[in-house]
Amino acid sequence: MGELIIITNPHARQNSKDPERFERFQRMVGDQGTVYQTQQLDQLEQTCRQLLTKEIDLIAICGGDGTNHLVTTALIRTFQEAARPLPPLTYLKGGSMNTIAWGLNIRCPAEKVLTHLLQVRQAGRPLATQRQGTLHINDAYGYFFGNGYAVNFLEEYYNANSTSGPRRAAEITYKAIGAVLSRNEMHQRLARKFEAEILADGKPLGFPAYGMIMAGFIEYIGIGFKPLYRAHEREGHFHLVATGFNPGRILAQIHRFYTGKPLIGPHHFDDLVQDLQIRGAAPIGYTIDGELYRNETTIHLRPGPTLDVVVDSPQ
Numbered sequence: 001m002g003e004l005i006i007i008t009n010p011h012a013r014q015n016s017k018d019p020e021r022f023e024r025f026q027r028m029v030g031d032q033g034t035v036y037q038t039q040q041l042d043q044l045e046q047t048c049r050q051l052l053t054k055e056i057d058l059i060a061i062c063g064g065d066g067t068n069h070l071v072t073t074a075l076i077r078t079f080q081e082a083a084r085p086l087p088p089l090t091y092l093k094g095g096s097m098n099t100i101a102w103g104l105n106i107r108c109p110a111e112k113v114l115t116h117l118l119q120v121r122q123a124g125r126p127l128a129t130q131r132q133g134t135l136h137i138n139d140a141y142g143y144f145f146g147n148g149y150a151v152n153f154l155e156e157y158y159n160a161n162s163t164s165g166p167r168r169a170a171e172i173t174y175k176a177i178g179a180v181l182s183r184n185e186m187h188q189r190l191a192r193k194f195e196a197e198i199l200a201d202g203k204p205l206g207f208p209a210y211g212m213i214m215a216g217f218i219e220y221i222g223i224g225f226k227p228l229y230r231a232h233e234r235e236g237h238f239h240l241v242a243t244g245f246n247p248g249r250i251l252a253q254i255h256r257f258y259t260g261k262p263l264i265g266p267h268h269f270d271d272l273v274q275d276l277q278i279r280g281a282a283p284i285g286y287t288i289d290g291e292l293y294r295n296e297t298t299i300h301l302r303p304g305p306t307l308d309v310v311v312d313s314p315q
Contacts, residue, residue, distance in 0.1 A: 005059045008025065015062065068091055145288055214227055240273045243267065245263065
């Protein structure tokens with residue numbers, strides 16, 4: 001049996017509030033594997049290279065959505081460069097939102113999931129896995145891409161001077177709804193659109209302006225929204241939603257995001273694609289799994305590798 005590897009980010013919100021978690025993980029894992037704590041990108045890259053020398057059954061990443069994205073990207077790059085198959089991955093919730101873990105049906109606290117994984121391994125039973133697509137976005141990898149209104153919302157969330165987490169996200173959502181109805185200053189920040197040339201599978205969408213683009217291989221993106229309801233429909237194709245709607249028009253149909261149905265109206269695209277190119281006259285902000293990027297004028301999305309993700313959780 002190979003090793004169980006855990007990579008933790010001590011700066012992720014839950015981990016930073018529980019500095020003893022690293023040592024607790026070490027005690028729990030014992031001789032079944034190794035726990036790494038990475039604080040900087042160069043340290044993460046060094047850790048990933050060390051993993052090439054090991055026989056590994058499972059890599060568990062413990063952090064928030066941004067940590068998951070950065071570690072997954074580093075692992076894919078390292079193992080691809082070495083022409084080695086990437087071992088199965090799983091995610092232990094250690095951040096404030098943990099949207100990606102939730103979207104992958106990993107719902108329980110980190111220690112409870114880890115205890116279950118160790119028990120299954122000790123019993124010699126196979127771990128339940130699912131084949132999970134990834135997005136290749138420029139030179140990075142993730143499960144979800146968003147820009148426009150999605151980035152505007154995240155900026156409100158990250159700039160808030162209060163506790164982060166699902167409760168804060170819900171508060172921002174309620175404030176955003178009020179802002180759209182009252183058209184106040186917050187509405188002006190949230191409603192910013194962008195102009196770009198967008199090609200989906202080589203065909204221009206041709207909207208005069210874009211409010212938001214979402215794409216990915218997970219259905220659920222937080223606060224109950226399931227806009228990418230076709231994310232698992234066809235391997236090698238990701239679900240793309242691109243809209244020119246203003247926030248008020250989206251709000252009028254917001255129930256469709258909750259129930260996994262397409263928005264209705266002109267200047268709206270909702271389908272499976274294999275390639276998306278975004279070319280802006282100015283830098284375009286976007287998010288990969290909650291991590292913000294701001295300085296790209298050209299963004300290219302295509303399917304990344306399909307991973308084995310362990311979703312074996314306690315009952």
